[in-house]
Amino acid sequence: MELRHLRHFVALAEERSFTRAAEREQIVQSGLSTSIRALEKDVGALLFVRGTRPVRLTAEGTALIPAARHALDAAGAARQAVQDAAGVLSGTLRIGTLQTTGHTLPFTAWVAEFALAHPGVDISVQQLPAMQMVDLVADGRLDCALVSLLTDRVPGLQVIPLIAEPIGLVVSPTHPLAGAESVTLEQLAGERFIDTPAQWTIRAIIDTAFRTARIERRIVCEVGEWQMLLDLVAAGVGVSLASTGFDLAAGMGPAVRVVPLAGAGLIRRVDLVLPQGHAATPAARRFAQYATAWASSHPTA
Incomplete structure (x- = not known):
């Protein structure tokens, strides 16, 4: 063979x-x-x-x-x-990453530094839903991935915590809640929501929170791209919930407002995952050093 x-x-x-x-x-x-x-x-x-x-x-x-x-x-x-x-170091490095990673982590700088230090490695970057990327790392189709997890432990994978960001309400400037200091989940009952697809981790976090609070919500539009989601919020189609670490307001100028959630304690985390020990490729282990070094110098991120 x-x-x-x-x-x-x-x-x-x-x-x-x-x-x-x-x-x-x-x-x-x-x-x-x-x-x-x-x-x-x-x-x-x-x-x-x-x-x-x-x-x-x-x-x-x-x-x-x-x-x-x-x-x-x-x-x-x-x-x-x-x-x-x-x-x-040679071969390939297949990395998965979230759409918003570049706004919260120096991912591009890590890739650039790695590429310059290891010119014999060909790099492939894919942006996919977090849950899908975890599966791809687990079965060897990705070498490592920056993902948003629901737990600290994933069987067979090493999890390197990087950041944890509060989730807040995103509304248009003309929305009645745009000027609020904070809002509760109960205040969002009856709102029209624009949300990410069901396989995204942030969607799972939000769905669980509303289900636990026994609050029904109507999702009027699902989109798999953050900029489109923000454009729809800015147009007044509905509201959304997103990580406040992703600088939504700065990214959209005056088009949206971000209002903190009170009492919910919703957090979206970003972690690097790769196979444990020698199951990880040499390139993945080397790339993980960049993320580990960053996390060590940003302990409160």
């Missing part, structure tokens, strides 16, 4: 298209097909359902995916171990 066959298999499983997988692996489609057939011969089973679009794994293919990823990671770690002896 050859590593390139496993790499081609994983690419096809993730891309779900022979065309995209071949482009990703920089080979012709016929070469990719030959590689997949060779792997199927090695394992003695069909790995993909023939004739389906998008490409679909068989039960055997689904079973092989975790082991294939682990084998590729182990091979990469072996190469890196040799290069580490010469003080060289």
Whole structure:
């Protein structure tokens, strides 16, 4: 069983298209097909359902995916171990991050410093919902991620706490609550809410708070992009709840107001997660040093 066959298999499983997988692996489609057939011969089973679009794994293919990823990671770690002896870091670093990270953490500076210090590492940055990124780190499709967690512990992952920010009410300047010193959840009963998708951690925090308080709320619009959410709030479509650490008012000028929540104690945290111990890639462990150093110098963040 050859590593390139496993790499081609994983690419096809993730891309779900022979065309995209071949482009990703920089080979012709016929070469990719030959590689997949060779792997199927090695394992003695069909790995993909023939004739389906998008490409679909068989039960055997689904079973092989975790082991294939682990084998590729182990091979990469072996190469890196040799290069580490010469003080060289190479390979890839796949990082996940939240949309608002750049407003609250020097994420771009960390990436830039890492890239300049390790020119042999290719970096890929993805902005995805936090809960999805945790799953991607856990199964090896991301090396590390800046996420918002609901708990201090995630099985199999190292959690590095970075910041914890209060959640406040965001309204347009003409809203009746715009001039309030603070508001309670009870005062928000009957408001029209603009909110993030259900798989976002901040949405889970807010949903839990209203459910615990037995307050129903109407979500009139869901959007997966913060600037659009703020534009809709500024236009008077509804109100929203967001982290006050993300400088919403500064980002929108006079278009929105941020009002503190009283009594709710809602907090949105940002943490770096990566696999525990040697399960983490060398690049992820090195990148974590930037976040750890920052957290050590900002103990009250």
